[in-house]
Amino acid sequence: MNKNTNLLWLSSLRFLLRHPWHFALSILGVALGVAVVVSIDISNNSAKTAFSLSTEAVTGKATHQIKGAAEDLDDDIYTDVRIKAGIRKSAPVVEGYARVEGVNRMFQVLGVDPIAEAPFRDYASQEAGIELSEFISGKNTGMITETVAQELSTEIGDSLDISVGGRSFNIQLVGVIETKDDRSEKALQSLLVVDVNTAQRLFDMKGELSRIDLILPENSDDKIQQLQSVLPDGVDVIRSDSRTETVAQMTRAFEFNLQALSLLALLVGMFLIYNTMTFSVVQRRPIIGRMRALGVTKNEILFVILKEALLIGILGTLIGIAAGIVLAQGLVKLVTQSINDLYFVLSVQELTIDAPALIKGILLGLGATLLASFWPAREASQAEVTTVLKRSSSESKITSRIYKLAGFGLAGGLTGFGILYIPGGGIAAGYTSLLFMIIGFSLIIPLMMVGLAKLFRPVFGTFNGLIGKMSVQGVITELSRTSVAIASLVVAVAATVGVGVMVDSFRTTVVSWLEAQLEADIYVQPPSSVSRFADATLVPELSTLLKGTEGIAESHTVRSIDVRTNLGDDNLVAINQGATARNTYQLKEGSEDFWQRYSSEDILMVSEVYAYRNAVGLGDSIFVQTDEGRRGFEIRAINFDYASDIGTITMSRQVYNQYFDDEAISGLALYVEDDVVVDEMVEQLRAKSAGIQDIFIRSNKGLREASIEIFDRTFTVTVVLRILAIIVAFIGVLSALMALQLERSRELAVLRANGMTPGQLWNYVINQTGVMGIMAGIFSVPLGLLMAYVLVYVINLRSFGWTLQFMISAEVLIQAVFLAVVAALLAGLYPSWKMAKANPADALRNE
Amino acid sequence: MVDAIKIQNNRMKKSSHIYLKNLTKEYQEGEKTRKVLDQLNLNVAEGEMIVLLGRSGSGKSTLLNLVSGIDKPDAGEIKIGDTNLGELNEKDRTLFRRKNIGFIFQSFNLISTLTAKENVLLPLKLKGDTDEEAGQKADTFLKEVGLGDRGDSYPDRLSGGEQQRVAIARALAHAPMLILADEPTGNLDYETGATILDMLNKLVRENNRTIILATHDRDICKIADRVLEIRGGTLSPVEDLSEMTGS
Secondary structure (H helix, E strand, O other), X not given: OOHHHXXXXXXXXXXXXXXXXXXXXXXXXXXXXXXXXXXXXXXXXXXXXXXXXXXXXXXXXXXXXXEOOOOOEEOHHHHHHHHOOOOOOEEEEEEEEEEEOOOOOEEEEEEEOHHHXXXXXXXXXXXXXXXXXXXXXXXXXXXXXXXHHHHOOOOOOOEEEEXXXXXXXXXXXXXXXXXXXXXXXXXXXXXXXXXHHHHHHHOOOOOEEOEEEEOOOOOXXXXXXXXXXXXXXXXXXXXXXXXXXHHHHHHHHHHHHHHHHHHHHHHHHHHHHHHXXXXXXXXXXXXXXXXXXXXXXXXXXXXXXXXXXXXXXXXXXXXXXXXXXXXXXXXXXXXXXXXXXXXXXXXXXXXXXXXXXXXXXXXXXXXXXXXXXXXXXXXXXXXOHHHHOOHHHHHHHHHHHHHHHHXXXXXXXXXXXXXXXXXXXXXXXHHHHHHHHHHXXXXXXXXXXXXXXXXXXXXXXXXXXXHHHHHHHHHHHOHHHHHHHHHHHHHHHHHHHHHHHHHHHHHHHHHHHHHHHOOOOEEEEOOOOOOOOOOOOOOHHHHHHHHOOOOEEEEEEEEEEXXXXXXXXXXXXXXXXXXXXXHHOXXXXXXXXXXXXXXXXXXEEEEHHHHHHHOOOOOOEEEEEEOOEEEEEEEEEEEOOOOOOOOEEEEEHHHHHHHOOOOOOOEEEEEEOOOOOHHHHHHHHHHHHOOOOOOEEEEHHHHHHHHHHHHHHHOHHHHHHHHHHHHHHHHHHHHHHHHHHHHOHHHHHHHXXXXXXXXXXXXXXXXHHHHHHHHHHHHHHHHHHHHHHHHHHHXXXXXXXXXXXXXXXXXXXXXXXXXXXXXXXXXXXXXXXHHHHOOHHHHHOOO | OHHHHHHHHHHHHHOOEEEEEEEEEEEEEOOEEEEEEEEEEEEEEOOOEEEEEOOOOOOHHHHHHHHHOOOOOOEEEEEEOOEEHHHOOHHHHHHHHHHHEEEEOOOOOOOOOOOHHHHHHHHHHHHOOOHHHHXXXXXXXXXXXXXXXXXXXXXXXXXXXXXXXXXXXXXXHOOOOEEEEXXXXXXXXXXXXXXXXXXXXXXXXXXXXXXXXXXXXXHHHHHOOEEEEEEOOEEEEOOOHHHHHOO
């Protein structure tokens, strides 16, 4: 800063310090916006780091993997790989998930052969000091890290109680995993290393492996071809990093939407900063005019105001980053929970606070503040000195501009709509369109305020006489300030309406879909590691036992496995329901005869999300790796399915059995006879299954409730972000309206001097902030619905491909208007109190 | 451009005068156009004190705004020294103003967030004086206006008369060529107004400054070298001062 302008800066700084409430609230506005963005980034990054660390630990130095068509692989293949193909650097792996009693998280169970492990995973090899005689003793033995052992208060020789798919086991701790550094400690903290045979017992995979890890030299295409020749049909050699890619794809939209929602909070924050700076500038118009008359240039005014904004930005950003880190401690749990419910097992033990997240927070905080402040700063600096000294000029200026502004607003809104129609526009285009609509709508607000005031004036006059009329008129005569305050409030409240309506729409759709989907009376399912998938299997004899129970009229089975297709790693569900499945599955597209043909032909059904993600439709073929080799299946139906945002392929169990050597069942749907009471049958089945497998036996209602509970849990992050946006909005309103009223202290003093009692002053101020609150509440509803429309029909569709019912609940709308009015009324309290208490003479004093 | 202005300023020191030719200014008031200044002409010699009389709305403030470069005329020429304000853009007019014009307003117009001394320092610092130079000058002028001990007070702690004294110190401290005073006693009681006027007259004369003082207070005419009345958008000299002042 030029030395000459130090006095200008000093003047600015004192102005801020003389308005501590305003100053503090504007810092808080920036801080909250930054905190939300930083916390979401840290949470996402922590989840990513935890995932990559655990993948790194489990994959080790393997370059390739041999995998079967379904989720298993005959263990004879391992012998062929080592002997026939001569690949020495190969290691068998059996893996799965188990819940370890005593710690509330899933552990990845890695079944290995320590003798073959040395080139792959240091910690699991013989060289790491594993005592072979104990490790491969034929009993269930295993190892965990020392930290986890301490966490569980166990020592070598003690037993760990674990649960795998509802079956309980004891694992004897025969050693602890040696970790070399902090990084490997973090990577291994949710890992239970066992012998291959132990893992086969745990996961009921006798004679089977999950995969065989390989280390192949670079450019080993010939070697892979040679290896492929000794492998049976359906078994493939794939790169070991392909799972990381799959997972990254899975969670991309999830992460993007969290980031976008956090940016929405920042956008609300930006409006608040704009509002704050506009106030700050409008309040100082006389000072700016005086300075300009003394020879201060426009640029000097511009820079000093931007410098002020920078100070607010720096303070807000620093506080925001610190708050973001604190907030991330809680958010990371919600994000991890959602990932665990939706995608894969993940355990995040600590935050990853990396530089890019912090730099992004700094850039966004400072950038948003400067961007939001630029226009008010420019307005102030460009104003003519002759007019800047009197406020009425700015009022007449905005009044004459309201139609022009509304015209720009309309153009902005239409541009927003236009962006939606850009071919190939992705999620980012959706959010850009939203931004245009928000700005466009804000520009129409002054015109709508003038219109609404005409309606309000007689109404308030009737109820509150002259004070009522004055309150409404006051909002319009100070349009340059009140319109900015109301616009900020509208955007903030509308954001909460938009997200609220989106969540409601989602929930309503899921609830009505569940009602149709859940046709059977009782559902049986073993506990799975990921809520949305059925990755555990039912013990075969238990399935037979339950189906044969007296009072059960009919049953269907479901089998869910991960398969490799030409489109990637996909979830395949095989159902044995027959033609009655037409009542259960709601088809979005499909031929009439699909259900007659699906049990006998190589055809399948995909969920709409799957079709959207993979850009496939009716008549396209999906090539699935089966135990019989790669087979093509034609898509003949697309169904609605809200259980997974990754998508599902569904085929008949009869067709599945032709291609997969797999008898397992992942779930059972039971229909009871007419005279049987469902809840009693549930109790009876629970009693029957006791001691065999710990499974979920739930009535139709119970499963529906459980599913909705999971749904609600996955939306907790969104709800938290919405609450944060509400807090940002609330602070913004408080800041804007309070500043407005405090700034009018002279006018209020004149009213007091003219005989207005303190009570009447309260009435006047509260009435006026109330009018502004009601106006903002009313305007926030259409903008909120517009935002919800874009979120539901554009952003959701482009992120996930779901068809959702648009659900507007009165609750969300009432909440919005209520929020705006309460915030506005609260904002009036302090100024009313202050003015009612103050001596009018003080406020009337000349400067 | 700044250098050019410096050169012009140096030249002006030698032959300072103000030259207004055919100055015209109109305002749009709703549908109507009101001509405030109509081909107005004026020449002011260096060190001259001009009092500008006129009723409210007669165009006094408009004329001062045009002379200071705050506003631009619709037609006509404004030359201050060798500088033709019509040839300068907005930024250069501002830079010209900061170095060559001192302002005294009716409503004082001190910067409320700066102390009395800082208000006086502001034009000095803007002009480029060092901290030391500026500090000394500000102290001297505050003493001259009798507020040597109130330098640290903020404007809202000063009386109206004190505020206007600070404004006079601010207007003179950076040694401008021209001082423009718009109703400097308009917000003050008679006695305080008279004191302020005496002080202004003394300081302007001592420092050999040119001043144009707009007022509707005919008593001020006593201290003027020349009294002009603005009426119907043009200036006419007031010859009989005794008639004007009633003395």
